[in-house]
Amino acid sequence: MALNTIWVVADRSGDKVATVAFELLTKARQIAGTVEAITWGDASAIAAPVGAHGATALHTVGDLGGGLPGPAVAAAIAAKISAGGAPDAIFIAQSYNGRDIAGRLSARIDRPVLTNIVDIGEGDGGLVSEHAIFGGTEILNARFTSGGPGIYVIRAKSFAAEESGGGPAAVDIWEVPDLGAVGAARVLASHVEETSGPKLDEAAIVVSGGRGLGEAAGYKLIEDLAKLLKGAPGASRAIVDAGWVPYSHQVGQTGKTVKPTVYIACGISGATQHMVGMKSAKNIIAINKDQEAPIFSIADLGVVGDVKKVLPQLIEALQSRS
Amino acid sequence: MSAMNVVVCVKQIPEGDQATYKLDPGTHTLVRDGKLILDDSDSYGVEMGLQLAEQAGGGEVTLVSMAPNSETSGLRTALAMGAAKAILVSDPALAGTDALGTAKVLAAAIKRAEPDLILTATESSDGYTGTLPVQVAELLGLPAVTFAKKVTVSEGKVSVERQTEEGYDEVEVPLPAVISVTAGVVEPRYPSFKGIMAAKGKPVDEVTVADLGLDAGAVGFAGAGQEITAVTPAEARKAGEIVVDDGEGYQQIVAYLERIKVI
Numbered sequence A: 001m002a003l004n005t006i007w008v009v010a011d012r013s014g015d016k017v018a019t020v021a022f023e024l025l026t027k028a029r030q031i032a033g034t035v036e037a038i039t040w041g042d043a044s045a046i047a048a049p050v051g052a053h054g055a056t057a058l059h060t061v062g063d064l065g066g067g068l069p070g071p072a073v074a075a076a077i078a079a080k081i082s083a084g085g086a087p088d089a090i091f092i093a094q095s096y097n098g099r100d101i102a103g104r105l106s107a108r109i110d111r112p113v114l115t116n117i118v119d120i121g122e123g124d125g126g127l128v129s130e131h132a133i134f135g136g137t138e139i140l141n142a143r144f145t146s147g148g149p150g151i152y153v154i155r156a157k158s159f160a161a162e163e164s165g166g167g168p169a170a171v172d173i174w175e176v177p178d179l180g181a182v183g184a185a186r187v188l189a190s191h192v193e194e195t196s197g198p199k200l201d202e203a204a205i206v207v208s209g210g211r212g213l214g215e216a217a218g219y220k221l222i223e224d225l226a227k228l229l230k231g232a233p234g235a236s237r238a239i240v241d242a243g244w245v246p247y248s249h250q251v252g253q254t255g256k257t258v259k260p261t262v263y264i265a266c267g268i269s270g271a272t273q274h275m276v277g278m279k280s281a282k283n284i285i286a287i288n289k290d291q292e293a294p295i296f297s298i299a300d301l302g303v304v305g306d307v308k309k310v311l312p313q314l315i316e317a318l319q320s321r322s
Numbered sequence B: 001m002s003a004m005n006v007v008v009c010v011k012q013i014p015e016g017d018q019a020t021y022k023l024d025p026g027t028h029t030l031v032r033d034g035k036l037i038l039d040d041s042d043s044y045g046v047e048m049g050l051q052l053a054e055q056a057g058g059g060e061v062t063l064v065s066m067a068p069n070s071e072t073s074g075l076r077t078a079l080a081m082g083a084a085k086a087i088l089v090s091d092p093a094l095a096g097t098d099a100l101g102t103a104k105v106l107a108a109a110i111k112r113a114e115p116d117l118i119l120t121a122t123e124s125s126d127g128y129t130g131t132l133p134v135q136v137a138e139l140l141g142l143p144a145v146t147f148a149k150k151v152t153v154s155e156g157k158v159s160v161e162r163q164t165e166e167g168y169d170e171v172e173v174p175l176p177a178v179i180s181v182t183a184g185v186v187e188p189r190y191p192s193f194k195g196i197m198a199a200k201g202k203p204v205d206e207v208t209v210a211d212l213g214l215d216a217g218a219v220g221f222a223g224a225g226q227e228i229t230a231v232t233p234a235e236a237r238k239a240g241e242i243v244v245d246d247g248e249g250y251q252q253i254v255a256y257l258e259r260i261k262v263i
């Protein structure tokens, strides 16, 4: 193994660890001899799953006191690095908080970042990252050319999470230096907007709707079909921005990456930014009235038709079977 | 209420989209030699800035952009929407600058405008690193709230609804601060004819890396600290069967789901 130590920032999902952290830990332990995780909030309850995925230590910056994770976690990591304890690489998820941490850390330690990584491995002269560009039609490889720990920002679902059989990670507290103005933002309340049923990024079946649904009320067809198939409803950014459905439904570059058994795209054109979030689905079915829609270029089954006709018929046919 | 001066960072990008962009075969960087336009993602920040200055009853929007070849086409679009003036950083030394280098340049340019609030998009349409807004905030020693889907200002404080994986957070931050806004935070106005005419006379202050007091070694290819080693075509996913719905199209979907044993 070429690398000694990798630090993995373990993103949180409520009190739990976000699944993406297990994916990053799994990859990190394939590359480096020692893997340590860094998180925020209470760490004792997550030491077991984090350890089971390969981290020997779990450092937490502790309670954020209402602050955002970005400034506190970045400052604590930077302090450890300047005290001489730099790892070879730092893996951070391309999530909302992950980007904040990576950006702050990069500026603090004056090191560049590589973002939107979908794979990483050892190559000539160190780690080489892989990035899917132009909607995943081209693969770009990159690497750092200067010293110091590389900051790698990695997309969810890039690797499968596997347990290592390790025991609980040893928990300790990492002191956060005085943040001054950069730590001044306060979270007053958190709102959860997820629907019942399986989580979008974990569901085996995802039914997504786009602008082709015509109006906000058209999304009911997506929810009904998803429910019948025991799947999760998703969306294109266009209808999220239009306020038809919450942001937590968004699939794509800025939204969630999904890898279901079946992805059913209804009235979605197939913009590059949408496709990077769903093109790894095992089966893709698309319904679109425009035969030229780019989504058909990656669909296993394409139905050229009106979603307002096809979906009600499909829903009725499935209902009559159950 | 007191006046509110807003800097909006706007990127000028090649026309087209990721489906039509090309990489330079030598440097592997995005080809930017044609006309550049205002990144549509930044039109939301411009609109937000204009609305906040209007609500404050005073103050103005200053655009800050880093672009090659003294490009101003995209800036003119945002000036036509109502921004008062622009600072453009253009310098041959900037070719190949990475996100951190760009953040250093933008931070230095933003300082000149002494704003109360700095707005950016969450990510650019061509580069989409999404780290730049926080890098700028850190370099300026300011707090940041990213992924804002709603922004209101009162008494020196900004209230933001910030997107999260599960829903959204209500976040409050004192000014000055950096806020990155999503598409959909507001509906951008179309430039009026009057606005387009007025934009031609609005000041664009063009500065170089040296004007900003930055070391040329910190930017450009030399300062990037990273390189692209290869670009290869991805394995293409093949298109499957396409059927035209004749009233029975849904049956094809049922049959497909049966075949893969989902139902």
Ligand SMILES: Cc1cc2nc3c(=O)[nH]c(=O)nc-3n(C[C@H](O)[C@H](O)[C@H](O)COP(=O)(O)OP(=O)(O)OC[C@H]3O[C@@H](n4cnc5c(N)ncnc54)[C@H](O)[C@@H]3O)c2cc1C
Binding pocket: A209, A210, A211, A212, A213, A214, A235, A236, A237, A238, A239, A250, A251, A252, A253, A254, A255, A256, A266, A267, A268, A269, A270, A271, A272, A273, A274, A277, A287, A288, A289, A290, A293, A305, A306, A307, A308, B041, B123, B124, B125, B128
């Ligand atoms: C930086 C950046 C990040 C982005 N991130 C994302 C992201 O994460 N996720 C994302 O999805 N997008 C993202 N986008 C936006 C993306 O570029 C597209 O604008 C968006 O995906 C389009 O959504 P849509 O397919 O619903 O709408 P449209 O592109 O408008 O497509 C609507 C489709 O519906 C079809 N249609 C219309 N009526 C019917 C009907 N009655 N029956 C059947 N079909 C019909 C049309 O033929 C058309 O193909 C991003 C863009 C940028 C610049």
Ligand SMILES: Nc1ncnc2c1ncn2[C@@H]1O[C@H](COP(=O)(O)O)[C@@H](O)[C@H]1O
Binding pocket: B009, B010, B011, B012, B041, B042, B064, B065, B066, B067, B099, B102, B106, B119, B120, B121, B122, B123, B124, B125, B127, B128, B129, B130, B131, B132, B133
């Ligand atoms: N060259 C630039 N000039 C002005 N603003 C920029 C530039 N590059 C990035 N930005 C701003 O920072 C945001 C995030 O950019 P990026 O990190 O490239 O995704 C963009 O949407 C812009 O608002």
